[in-house]
Amino acid sequence: MTAYETVIGLEVxxxxxxxxxxxxxxxxxSDAEPNTHVCPACCGMPGMLPVANRQVVNLxxxxxxxxxxxxxxxxxxxxxxxxxxxxxxxxxxxxxxxPVAVNGCVTIDTPNGPKDIRIKQIHMEEDAxxxxxxxxxxxxxxxxxxxxxxxIEIVSQPDLRNADEVExxxxxxxxxxxFAKVSSARMEKGTMRADVNLSVRPAGSDELGVxxxxxxxxxxxxxxxxxxxxxxxxxDAIENGTEELVQETRGWNDDAGQSFSMRTKETAGDYxxxxxxxxxxxxxxxxxxxxxxxxxxxLPEAKRERYMTEVGLSDYDADMLVQSRAFCxxxxxxxxxxxxxxxxxxxxxxxxxxxxxxxxxTSDELxxxxxxxxxxxxxxxxxxxxxxxxxxxxxTLFDLSETEEGIPDDVAALADAEGLLNxxxxxxxxxxxxxxxxxxPETAQAYRDGREKALNPLFGACMKELKGKCxxxxxxxxxxxxxxxx
Amino acid sequence: MSENTLFIAENPNGKPxxxxxxxxxxxxxxxxxxxxxxxxxxxxGFKSLFPARVAERLQAAGHHIAGKVNIGEFGFDFLGETxxxxxxxxxxxxxxTAAAQLLAATSVDAVVGLxxxxxxxxxxxxxxxxxxxxxxxxxxxxxxxxxxxxxxxVDITARSAETAQxxxxxxxxxxxxxxxxxxxxxxxxxxxxGFDQAATAGEVFAAPVAHVKVARGLADTADDDTKRxxxxxxxxLRAEGVAVSDTAPATDELLKVASxxxxxxxxxxxxxxxxxxxxxxxxxxxxxxxxxxxxYTRSRTEAFGALTKTAILYGSEVLAxxxxxxxxxxxxxxxxxxxxxxxNELAGSAxxxxxxGQTAIILPxxxxxxxxxxxxxxxxxLVFDENRFTAPxxxxxxxxxxxxxxxxIGAPFSDVALLRLGDVLASxxxxxxxA
Ligand SMILES: [Zn+2]
Numbered sequence: 001m002t003a004y005e006t007v008i009g010l011e012v013x014x015x016x017x018x019x020x021x022x023x024x025x026x027x028x029x030s031d032a033e034p035n036t037h038v039c040p041a042c043c044g045m046p047g048m049l050p051v052a053n054r055q056v057v058n059l060x061x062x063x064x065x066x067x068x069x070x071x072x073x074x075x076x077x078x079x080x081x082x083x084x085x086x087x088x089x090x091x092x093x094x095x096x097x098x099p100v101a102v103n104g105c106v107t108i109d110t111p112n113g114p115k116d117i118r119i120k121q122i123h124m125e126e127d128a129x130x131x132x133x134x135x136x137x138x139x140x141x142x143x144x145x146x147x148x149x150x151x152i153e154i155v156s157q158p159d160l161r162n163a164d165e166v167e168x169x170x171x172x173x174x175x176x177x178x179f180a181k182v183s184s185a186r187m188e189k190g191t192m193r194a195d196v197n198l199s200v201r202p203a204g205s206d207e208l209g210v211x212x213x214x215x216x217x218x219x220x221x222x223x224x225x226x227x228x229x230x231x232x233x234x235x236d237a238i239e240n241g242t243e244e245l246v247q248e249t250r251g252w253n254d255d256a257g258q259s260f261s262m263r264t265k266e267t268a269g270d271y272x273x274x275x276x277x278x279x280x281x282x283x284x285x286x287x288x289x290x291x292x293x294x295x296x297x298x299l300p301e302a303k304r305e306r307y308m309t310e311v312g313l314s315d316y317d318a319d320m321l322v323q324s325r326a327f328c329x330x331x332x333x334x335x336x337x338x339x340x341x342x343x344x345x346x347x348x349x350x351x352x353x354x355x356x357x358x359x360x361x362t363s364d365e366l367x368x369x370x371x372x373x374x375x376x377x378x379x380x381x382x383x384x385x386x387x388x389x390x391x392x393x394x395x396t397l398f399d400l401s402e403t404e405e406g407i408p409d410d411v412a413a414l415a416d417a418e419g420l421l422n423x424x425x426x427x428x429x430x431x432x433x434x435x436x437x438x439x440x441p442e443t444a445q446a447y448r449d450g451r452e453k454a455l456n457p458l459f460g461a462c463m464k465e466l467k468g469k470c471x472x473x474x475x476x477x478x479x480x481x482x483x484x485x486x
Numbered sequence: 487m488s489e490n491t492l493f494i495a496e497n498p499n500g501k502p503x504x505x506x507x508x509x510x511x512x513x514x515x516x517x518x519x520x521x522x523x524x525x526x527x528x529x530x531g532f533k534s535l536f537p538a539r540v541a542e543r544l545q546a547a548g549h550h551i552a553g554k555v556n557i558g559e560f561g562f563d564f565l566g567e568t569x570x571x572x573x574x575x576x577x578x579x580x581x582x583t584a585a586a587q588l589l590a591a592t593s594v595d596a597v598v599g600l601x602x603x604x605x606x607x608x609x610x611x612x613x614x615x616x617x618x619x620x621x622x623x624x625x626x627x628x629x630x631x632x633x634x635x636x637x638x639x640v641d642i643t644a645r646s647a648e649t650a651q652x653x654x655x656x657x658x659x660x661x662x663x664x665x666x667x668x669x670x671x672x673x674x675x676x677x678x679x680g681f682d683q684a685a686t687a688g689e690v691f692a693a694p695v696a697h698v699k700v701a702r703g704l705a706d707t708a709d710d711d712t713k714r715x716x717x718x719x720x721x722x723l724r725a726e727g728v729a730v731s732d733t734a735p736a737t738d739e740l741l742k743v744a745s746x747x748x749x750x751x752x753x754x755x756x757x758x759x760x761x762x763x764x765x766x767x768x769x770x771x772x773x774x775x776x777x778x779x780x781x782y783t784r785s786r787t788e789a790f791g792a793l794t795k796t797a798i799l800y801g802s803e804v805l806a807x808x809x810x811x812x813x814x815x816x817x818x819x820x821x822x823x824x825x826x827x828x829x830n831e832l833a834g835s836a837x838x839x840x841x842x843g844q845t846a847i848i849l850p851x852x853x854x855x856x857x858x859x860x861x862x863x864x865x866x867x868l869v870f871d872e873n874r875f876t877a878p879x880x881x882x883x884x885x886x887x888x889x890x891x892x893x894x895i896g897a898p899f900s901d902v903a904l905l906r907l908g909d910v911l912a913s914x915x916x917x918x919x920x921a
Binding site: 040043044045046047048049050051052079081083085088089090091270271272273274277278279280 | 516522524529532534535536538627628629630631632635636662663664665666754755757758761762764766767768778782802805806807810814
């Protein structure tokens with residue numbers, strides 16, 4: 001029996017995390033109410049001219065550098081013509097002749113050790129709109145919020161051999177792109193989508209088999225199933241002649257667990273690419289190139305290493321932090337603001353993660369700057385803020401991050417204004433302690449008689465009276481000394 | 487639709503008492519208060535949500551927009567003959583454009599449009615009017631219906647060079663909404679003020695035209711009347727002390743193929759730009775279609791005219807993957823060669839000879855002195871051949887001025903110098919007529 005090898009190349013579309021669209025000033029926010037982030041330009045009305053968004057080029061270059069590509073110092077935009085109701089101008093502006101980045105490489109871990117997956121190119125382009133089919137009325141509506149949302153397409157060489165490698169590659173891309181803040185790269189949100197090019201050949205052969213392309217795969221699980229299905233279908237066709245394999249584009253029906261033919265090479269469109277004369281070639285000079293190069297983040301594995309050896313975190317803490325660029329930024333900011341690394345890591349991994357989880361947010365969405373967290377930790381450690389009120393303050397910071405004003409620079413002042421700080425008025429504290437002891441002489445006597453647990457209800461009564469706003473250590477000491485006095 | 491439609495819509499707001507000039511807008515220039523049909527059934531009655539930048543600038547300068555001027559479908563035909571609203575003829579029955587006829591027969595002072603393929607330059611040459619196609623990038627194309635973006639510019643037709651200059655002064659300026667718009671300091675060079683300052687500073691582009699070169703081979707493809715007109719213009723220039731010589735033969739050969747290359751580029755861009763008119767979102771929509779493909783096909787088949795369909799098919803063919811290298815890419819190379827050849831002809835003579843000044847190339851603007859409706863009916867694709875006189879300026883982005891029936895092409899930003907030369911040409915011709 002012949003052994004077969006699956007040969008896979010991926011085209012990964014990633015939505016760029018820019019404020020505005022690629023050629024107009026509409027907000028980049030495709031989850032909004034349909035057709036609210038639209039203008040005459042991204043609706044394909046006559047008269048509008050494209051003006052290229054520089055931030056898109058910045059992110060395209062960043063992605064290229066993160067994936068070890070060569071950057072084309074002169075990069076151009078080209079027009080790709082086809083008709084579809086989701087494409088309002090009947091052409092898509094993309095990069096065909098001189099993409100922003102070429103000849104890159106991404107290293108993945110495999111059971112046989114590290115493996116390099118070559119990147120053919122990365123090009124920038126605009127997304128199309130979204131068709132919404134209504135099966136009750138048999139109508140189709142178009143949402144243009146997504147038209148002209150900036151994308152990059154990352155095209156790999158056919159270097160992947162199985163679903164595990166594909167998954168490792170996609171996860172690596174996701175980590176690198178998130179760390180560089182190029183994209184949220186979330187398949188479940190549609191900000192990362194993959195086309196899978198697959199062929200099968202006898203193991204050891206140098207020739208490629210007939211290739212089929214499965215478009216717009218939206219989850220790693222679906223990709224795994226599709227790769228298994230297609231591999232089996234190809235082998236079956238080769239071995240048993242069940243069907244003739246043709247080069248074609250196929251769709252994947254995840255519910256049915258089957259791929260289906262969409263269009264063959266013969267019927268594939270000729271896109272009539274040509275350079276867009278309205279967009280001047282983008283020339284990347286040394287200053288621009290160096291600025292982007294200098295802005296690249298430290299890679300997660302380098303951070304992990306540094307957190308353990310230089311900062312002294314446990315490998316668990318380091319692993320937890322490097323899963324998210326936002327965690328790392330917050331951690332490093334908090335330490336810079338004076339927090340002990342262990343404290344900062346704990347607050348992020350336990351408390352911040354807890355709030356994120358409660359609010360249905362991802363770790364990349366942590367909105368608290370490190371400096372604010374550092375101040376919060378200092379307040380708690382200095383006994384100015386109880387641990388419980390520290391958590392309340394953290395929630396307040398999350399709330400404020402969603403407001404116009406945002407999180408203030410002075411967190412202590414905020415805690416004070418919110419009435420969360422411990423009372424520093426020792427006279428008031430003494431009065432409360434005296435009142436609590438006077439109100440419950442039996443329990444007080446029990447403590448004096450040696451029942452240590454009797455302290456707890458007295459302490460609790462004080463805390464209730466003080467509404468939690470006190471340094472618990474100070475309260476405990478004062479309560480004991482007052483009890484022993486009388 | 488009526489015979490000799492000059493305005494497809496007139497300004498509903500009336501003319502303010504203090505307006506300086508009365509200006510018509512070619513029908514590729516978008517206006518929110520009047521329809522923009524682009525001369526096509528496809529866009530009949532279409533109203534833009536926003537005005538073209540040039541419309542805003544005209545109004546800001548105190549000029550009055552009289553209405554929308556009839557043009558040929560998508561503005562690239564010979565003399566407006568393909569308009570959905572019908573062709574226009576002048577008093578003697580010759581074919582002309584609505585813009586030229588408005589200037590000849592009404593009190594409109596100027597028409598501002600989009601020069602895709604030299605249509606108004608030809609009409610102005612036939613009617614003895616002044617036409618300017620400014621240096622590419624000096625006037626914003628924002629808000630014009632894009633047809634052949636790499637070469638088209640906003641253009642001005644007027645009865646005199648002085649009026650054309652006043653309009654250009656109002657229109658020129660940088661626009662962030664047009665990615666091909668030049669910086670403000672460069673746009674200002676084509677205005678009277680910017681030009682005069684540059685002249686004082688001794689900048690070459692602001693020197694008067696002291697030398698004209700005739701592309702003799704290309705000029706000789708015109709008829710005898712046209713050649714006589716050109717010779718008369720040359721005599722008038724010599725009398726003013728302008729030196730006259732011929733371009734290098736190699737330049738002449740390149741200028742002759744400029745039209746072939748421009749037809750490829752123009753049709754390819756037109757094909758792509760009018761793809762958006764597919765009957766779905768706005769404009770003409772075919773009725774009772776059973777599928778989206780039928781809707782696209784029938785809407786376009788029913789709404790586009792024959793010349794547009796020819797251009798779409800031709801453009802689609804030159805961009806096909808199998809033809810790209812030998813058609814479109816070659817046309818891009820010819821564009822570069824033509825531009826370089828013209829630049830060589832125009833360079834280096836600014837301070838040479840007895841009369842210090844800059845050089846321009848002089849050419850006819852069309853091959854005959856008049857065209858009948860029969861001429862274009864007999865050969866509807868006449869424009870793809872007889873645009874050979876306007877294609878060099880379109881393909882190179884250089885400024886060109888028509889006056890006194892002939893055309894002068896100059897170096898970048900020589901617009902004002904060309905218009906001043908045009909003044910000489912125009913008065914020479916009118917003096918010749920009186921004599
Ligand atoms: Zn928009």
